[in-house]
Structures are given as C-alpha cells and as structure tokens.
Amino acid sequence: MRVQKLSLKNFRNYDEAIFLPHPSINIITGSNAQGKTNLLESIFYSLRGRSFRAEKDKDITKWQSNRTIINTEVHLASRNFNIQWQISERVKKFFLNGVETARSELDHFGVVMFSPEDLYLIKGSPQERRHFLDFEVGSLSPGYSKIWRQYTRVLSQRNTLLKEIRDRRSTRDMLDVWDDQLFRHGAKVIYLRLQVLKKLIPIARKIHFSLTGGAEELQVKYLSSLVLEPGLTEGNIYQVFLNSSKKIRQMELQRCQTLLGPHRDDLSLAINGIEAKTFGSQGQQRTVTLSLKLSQLDLWHHEFGFYPVLLLDDVLFELDQARQAMLVNKVMNKVQTFITTSVTGGIEENIRGAGVLWQVHAGNLTQKEEF
Ligand SMILES: Nc1ncnc2c1ncn2[C@@H]1O[C@H](COP(=O)(O)OP(=O)(O)OP(=O)(O)O)[C@@H](O)[C@H]1O
Ligand SMILES: [Mg+2]
Numbered sequence: 001m002r003v004q005k006l007s008l009k010n011f012r013n014y015d016e017a018i019f020l021p022h023p024s025i026n027i028i029t030g031s032n033a034q035g036k037t038n039l040l041e042s043i044f045y046s047l048r049g050r051s052f053r054a055e056k057d058k059d060i061t062k063w064q065s066n067r068t069i070i071n072t073e074v075h076l077a078s079r080n081f082n083i084q085w086q087i088s089e090r091v092k093k094f095f096l097n098g099v100e101t102a103r104s105e106l107d108h109f110g111v112v113m114f115s116p117e118d119l120y121l122i123k124g125s126p127q128e129r130r131h132f133l134d135f136e137v138g139s140l141s142p143g144y145s146k147i148w149r150q151y152t153r154v155l156s157q158r159n160t161l162l163k164e165i166r167d168r169r170s171t172r173d174m175l176d177v178w179d180d181q182l183f184r185h186g187a188k189v190i191y192l193r194l195q196v197l198k199k200l201i202p203i204a205r206k207i208h209f210s211l212t213g214g215a216e217e218l219q220v221k222y223l224s225s226l227v228l229e230p231g232l233t234e235g236n237i238y239q240v241f242l243n244s245s246k247k248i249r250q251m252e253l254q255r256c257q258t259l260l261g262p263h264r265d266d267l268s269l270a271i272n273g274i275e276a277k278t279f280g281s282q283g284q285q286r287t288v289t290l291s292l293k294l295s296q297l298d299l300w301h302h303e304f305g306f307y308p309v310l311l312l313d314d315v316l317f318e319l320d321q322a323r324q325a326m327l328v329n330k331v332m333n334k335v336q337t338f339i340t341t342s343v344t345g346g347i348e349e350n351i352r353g354a355g356v357l358w359q360v361h362a363g364n365l366t367q368k369e370e371f
Helices: 036-048 103-108 116-123 126-140 144-166 172-211 234-247 249-255 282-304 321-331
Strands: 002-011 014-019 025-029 067-076 079-088 092-096 111-114 218-223 266-271 309-313 337-341 355-361 364-370
Touching (some): 014 036, 025 036, 036 067, 036 111, 036 309, 036 337, 111 282, 116 126, 116 282, 126 144, 144 172, 144 249, 172 282, 172 321
Parallel strands (some): 025 337
Antiparallel strands (some): 002 014
C-alpha cells in the first residue's frame, strides 16, 4: 500500500500543499514547529478519520479558516483509491472515490504510527494499553471496531442504569436487558483481542529478540478482569463473564459501575521476566514499543497481503545505530515510510536509492534531495 499524492487545504499550518511522496522512504526534516508532525497527522487522519493528537476535529483546521480538505490518492492491491475528508466546525464528510460513505470503509487501509507518546504504552496507565488493544491490535481484526463501539455503548448505558437504580428511578430487573448484550459484545471483544494477540505476540517476540541481539526475551500477556483459561471459545468467555458478573452485582450497584469486562483489562509487558513498566530503561521501553509496532507490519502483511504505511515521528534518530539499521532494512522497498526529524546525518547512507529527503519550513514542503 502506498500514498501517491496528498493534497492539503487549511490543515494545521498548511495553507495549501501538494505532496508526492516516494514509494519507499520519506525523511521529513525541518526546524521545530514547521509542520513535520502536522504532515504525518494529515496522512494518519486521511487513513483513520481521526487525529492521533487533536482533542477536537476543529483543532486541525488552520486558524482563521473554517474548512479543511484532505485529499489522498492511495494505491492498494493493484487499485487506486481517492480518499477525501471535508471538515468544518459542524460537518465532517468522508468520500471514497467521490462517493460519500461510511468511515468503516477505511478499515482496509493500514497505517502504523510510532511517536514518542507511544512510550506511554509501556509507562502509562492500563487505559493507554487498552487504547493500543482497541486501535492497533483491533485494526488487525476486521469487524473489531464495530463490535468495540457496540460494547462501549452498552457499557455506558448500563452504567447510567446502575445510577438510576441507586436513585430509585429504575428497577433492578432492567439490568437483565443490558446484561445479555454486555456479555455478548464483551465476550466478542475479548475473543477478538486474544485471537490477534495469539498471532502478534510471537512475531513481536522474534523482532525484539533480534533487535536486542538475542539479549532480551519479550513476554506479553493479556490480563483480564475475568478469570480466563487458555483456549476458550467466544461462548465460553460469555459464560465466564455472566457467572462472574452475577457474583459482583451487589458491588456494582453500590458503586454504580460495571466492574468486569474488556474495559477493565490490561496487557503485561516484561523483559526477561521483569516488568518493563517499572524496571525497564528508556531504551528498553522504546525497543519494546518498536517491537510491538513492527510486528503489526508483519502481521498486517500476513493477514491481508500488503504492508501498511508506517509513520515515525521523531523516533528513528533516538534509536542506536544497530536498531536504526535494522528498522531501515525492514522497511526498505517494502513499506512506505514517513520519518520526521529535526536532525539528520548518517541515516541517508543506509537508504541510498530508496528515499527522498523533504524539507518543511513554515508549512511549505520542498524536496531537498533524492538519495
Ligand atoms: N490549527 C492550526 N492552525 C495553524 N497552525 C497550527 C494549528 N495547529 C498547530 N499549528 C502550528 O503548527 C506548527 C507546527 O507544528 P508541528 O507539530 O507540525 O511541528 P514540528 O515541525 O513537528 O515541530 P517539532 O520538531 O517541534 O516536533 C506549530 O507551531 C503550531 O503552532
Ligand atoms: Mg513534531
């Protein structure tokens, strides 16, 4: 898969820009605050329909203007697609090949992003790791995003109901109506997460082992709020969810919260048996994150037959030489990659013949040199 052309109108500090990226490696350089991350954000937005950093859609619209247009031409599986987003304060429209359609059509387009904030995947709260499960692991399973949205909707309705029961505005038997849906969608969410992790973890372990020259073994485990034996079917998980939930119903009524389910689950990440969150060095945590990101590229290729686009925001040059070389080697001529940096030097040697160096200055993008 590759982005062939990106046209921006009023996106962040870009007035109007046309970007014709190289099919392999694109290094985007420039001083601080010139629009490097904004450019990656626009690619991510066009392929996912949301930003990885803006809280509100309107944040991406250039100040003092009222409408953003992102137009992207993507080549995928021998076909060309035109993706267009039109975003204004109240209206957000998505067109695929000129036809307005549902955002879920984008599930087939792959993008993997790695930025310094991703270190929170290791260091942060369980919520950060659930974000990884829902938006990254989940994107490797067709249909996941839909079922996850259904689950979160039922969950919030059930929590509202728990409050209404406390306030005597509703009765306990109303819970049964929501419970079946909660267990059904929740069991599916957990089942799909486990299915993807079963394939992703061995790949991540292999990558991590080779990134560390055989010195480190990565262990990734799904930590569920339910007691789950290995190899359970979706039906089994439903049953466990139902039985466990019944036992804590009184507590849920007291706290007005749904205490069990995939929204309480987490991942454990360890290196040679030691928790990476508490004991891993910065470099180790970065390598774990990198292994989890790169494993997505391989699994995506294995499952769907093509590599997604890779966005690296200020992370490549923070890696040591050996890891940089391994990463470049992995993506070169296979994965279309966009790398931002405010410093260059050295890396161009590794990618001779496979990339272009771009320069961004105050929202203007120019090609600096072709390697
Ligand atoms: N909606 C917007 N309209 C206009 N400008 C914006 C908008 N949102 C952000 N900016 C500006 O865009 C500029 C560039 O941001 P960006 O994050 O892309 O910088 P960068 O080149 O990645 O810098 P760094 O090297 O520091 O990461 C910032 O100065 C920011 O103030
Ligand atoms: Mg930046």
